[in-house]
Amino acid sequence: MLYCNSMRFYSLSDNKFISEKIIRQFKQSKNIEIRKRILAIIINILILSIENQDFNNIDFFISSGEYISTIPDLLFYKVALQFFINFVQYKLKNKQICLERCDDIIHLFHLSGMVEYASELNKFKSRYK
DSSP: OHHHHTGGGSOHHHHHHHHHHHHHHHTTOOOHHHHHHHHHHHHHHHHHHHHTTOOTTOHHHHHHHHHSOOOGGGHHHHHHHHHHHHHHHHHHHOOHHHHHHHHHHHHHHHHTTOHHHHHHHHHHHHHHO
């Protein structure tokens, strides 16, 4: 988690390199806490990629995140991941449906009582759209 919290100190290419090593090492883990950390790292990679408009070599991260099965303890991370996957797809393919899915996810977080997080996602979407 320490690495996850300090990813902004590294370049995107360094983060991709480090993160790929971590994911490959722990991808098969059944430990829920490790799986949460992997998903958090993947989400951060997607955020940094969007912010930098650099979508090269992110397929590994997207497929690794989708590989992790959804269970109740991971639901927040899996839903957040879907927001960023859809946002990347919108940026790459300009498909309105992907942006609509992002809005659905924002709405879901809002309905779930995570109003501040929903607001942050909405601000992110508006800023990088």
